[in-house]
Structure formats: structure tokens, C-alpha cells
Amino acid sequence: MTVEITSKIVGYRIKQQEQAVPAPELQDENPLTVRIPSRPEGTLxxxxxxxxxxxxxxxxxxxxxxxxxxxxxxxxxxxxxxxxxxxxxxxxxxxxxxxxxxxxxxxxxxxxxxxxxxxxxxxxxxxxxxxxxxxxxxxxxxxxxxxxxxxxxxxxxxxxxxxxxxxxxxxxxxxxxxxxxxxxxxxxxxxGHAWQPEEATEPAPVTQEIVEPGSGGSAPVKKPEGSGPVSVGNCPECRGELIMMDGCPTCYAGCGWSKCG
Incomplete structure (x- = not known):
């Protein structure tokens, strides 16, 4: 833009370039602990x-x-x-x-x-x-x-x-x-879709032979380590697997039969 000077020039100075003001640094806020006051409206x-x-x-x-x-x-x-x-x-x-x-x-x-x-x-x-x-x-x-x-x-x-x-x-x-x-x-x-876990490739668990009480020392049962209660027979109602629960044979298949009633 042109500016017409109509008066006597008595001095001059060079205009300094304006320096940009740095943006304030954002304070860290962990999104895992951000408090959400209430359930937001609309669809989730x-x-x-x-x-x-x-x-x-x-x-x-x-x-x-x-x-x-x-x-x-x-x-x-x-x-x-x-x-x-x-x-x-x-x-x-x-x-x-x-x-x-x-x-x-x-x-x-x-x-x-x-x-x-x-x-x-x-x-x-x-x-x-x-x-x-x-x-x-x-x-x-x-x-x-x-x-x-x-x-x-x-x-x-x-x-x-x-x-x-x-x-x-x-x-x-x-x-x-x-x-x-x-x-x-x-x-x-x-x-466009959620992250999915990869298929587990864990090694097969080691098995150990144990003898159930009352078996007379025969017919050992192979039990995978960490697999939970051991099978103690078949359910008389549905022929499903029986396991020991609180010291009582109970149907593992879910029909509800229990030897203790």
C-alpha cells in the first residue's frame, strides 16, 4: 500500500519484525484417569x-x-x-x-x-x-x-x-x-475395526500322573497342571463328567446332580 508523505521528514527507524508468541505447553493429562462426570447423552x-x-x-x-x-x-x-x-x-x-x-x-x-x-x-x-x-x-x-x-x-x-x-x-x-x-x-x-488379540501360541501344559483316593493305587488319572479339579467319574443322570466340589462329586456338565444332594 502506498502512503503519501505531506510533511517534513525529521527522522526514521527500522520497524522490527514481530516475533510469534509461542503457544503455551500443554499439561500432561493421562486419559486413563480422566474423570467422566456422567454417562454422555446419545449412543455409545x-x-x-x-x-x-x-x-x-x-x-x-x-x-x-x-x-x-x-x-x-x-x-x-x-x-x-x-x-x-x-x-x-x-x-x-x-x-x-x-x-x-x-x-x-x-x-x-x-x-x-x-x-x-x-x-x-x-x-x-x-x-x-x-x-x-x-x-x-x-x-x-x-x-x-x-x-x-x-x-x-x-x-x-x-x-x-x-x-x-x-x-x-x-x-x-x-x-x-x-x-x-x-x-x-x-x-x-x-x-475401521477394533484391535484384535493374536491367537495364543502357548506350549501345551505338562501332565503328571496322580492317583485318586480309593482307587487302590491303580488306574492313575493324568491331570494337566493348573487345570483345576480332577474327573472322578460320570454323572448317573446325564452321563456327564463328575468333579469334586467341596468334597462332593458334582456334575461338571451342568445338569445339577450332586452326590451330596
Missing amino acids: EAVSEKISYVGAEGRKKVYLLVSFMPVEGVIGGRRVVIERPVEFFFPSGQLSSEHQWITATMRSLSLAARGGYATQAVADLRKVAWDKGLVRCGMNRWKKPMFHDSEVAAIAWSIQQILYRRGFLDQDGNQVPVEMLVERYAHRLQH
């Missing part, structure tokens, strides 16, 4: 799963819903996004009235998830025990049955498996580092 992506387990009262099936949402944070001065579970829902009326406590526990677990400590809360539920014997639910990495101390513990293990398949936990229920969660969410955006 969720996983619905049917859980089947066998206890002293026979085989039971329940349905569980886990909702996820992206959560922003700052790591090393860089904005990142991960996916976190924010809601656990156990529809009421599935089983007996005692499951109102499981429904209430799911509400508390949802609060824990939005507070940033879902991993610890689920791990604590795995420690819940009752006096009705072991509960069989799911398979371990060697395709052997898993046994839990209560129905709540079995459901908590099932939740951990949902979070593992979603990439939020590792196979043992431990928290995945936030940097890895960032990579997995970026993978989701790039490929």
Missing part, C-alpha cells in the same frame, strides 16, 4: 455378551453389556485419544432375586470406570467368594476350564475377557500401558 458403542457358567445350582446363562467411548488426554505435550469402558450393565430379572446385588455392583463398577479405575475394581470383584462351592466359567489359554470362587468372581473374569478382547487389558487382567492404547485406537480409526 457397546459389547453384549452371553455368559454361561456352572455352579452348585446347575448351569446358568446371563447377559452382560459393556459400553465404550473415546477419551482425550495429553501425553508428553501431545493430545491423544484412547478408548475406555464407561458403563457396565447387567439387565435385571435374568435370574433369582439375589442378582439384584450383581445389578447394583454393575452400577458401582460403572462409577469406578468413569472415575478411571475400572481395572482395579474388576480385579477386586475376582476375589469375591461364597460358600456354595466353585463356579466353572470359561477356558484358560490352554483351553482348560476355569474355576472361580463365586458367581460374582466368574462374571468379573468374563468382564476382564471382554476388556482383553477389546484391547484395554492384557490376557491376565492387567492394565495395558496408555501408549499402547493410543496405538490401538489409532488402528481402529485407520482400519
